[in-house]
Structure formats: structure tokens, C-alpha cells
Amino acid sequence: MNKIEGGCNCGAVRYRLSDNPITVAVCHCANCRRQSGSAFSVNVVVAADAMKLTGDLTTHEDHDTESGQPVLRQFCATCGSPIRSLSAASPKVAIVKAGTADDPTRFVPAIHVWTATALPWVEIPASLPQFPRNLG
Secondary structure, X not given: OOOEEEEOOOOOOEEEEOOOOOEEEEEOOHHHHHHHOXXXXXXXXXXXXXXXXXXXEEEEXXXXXXXXXXXXXXXXXXXXXXXXXXXXOEEEEEEEEXXXXXXXXXOOOOEEEOHHHOOOOOOOOOOOOEEOOOOO
């Protein structure tokens, strides 16, 4: 695996991933749209213990989830850049915002989730797996 590093907009938060991603998922849920400030969020799913992070994060505990389990949405405490999410429903993974990587070009989406709430003008490639809600 090549080195995967990234961080926030101001440089106060940096991370390194010590393992390859499990998958790259495009999420169309309303919460990810709000957090990303865009039509969807491109998320790099990694083993939680493969992510080493430096810097201070602010955490928003999101309880508006399908599972009822909270999602910890973590941002740089200085500039507010979204960095990752941690889900109580899937404690062994970290969901890293692809755009925070130093080289985001390597993260090609493999799946789309929450397509039932995708904005109508977003084109989802028919060749990729699509899930109307969460996986599993």
C-alpha cells in the first residue's frame, strides 16, 4: 500500500492510514449532505485502528440515524473541516471524508448508499452497486 495521508484545511489536523480502504462509498443521506455542504459525501471506509490522527477534533454526536445508534461526526476544532465519522453501529470502521486526503484522486467510488434520498439531478453510474438505504 502506498502512504495515505490527509488533513484539514488549516493543517491543524493530520492523519495517516496504515491500511488500504475497505471501500469507497458515496452517501446520499441528508446528514452526509449537510455535513459535506454538497449533494453527497464521498467516504473512504477504513479499519478504525488503521487511522492515526494528530490535532484537535470537535465532535457532534448525531442521533438522527436509521439504527438509532449515534454517529460521531468529527471536525477540525480550528477550521471546521469535516474529517471523519465514527458509528456506534459499526465500531470497527472509520469513515473518512475523501476530500481531506492529500491525494484524493486514488479514491474511486465503489458503491452508492442512501440512493433513495439522492437528489434527483445526481447521476449515479448504473455500473456501480446501489443501496436505497444503508448496507446490510
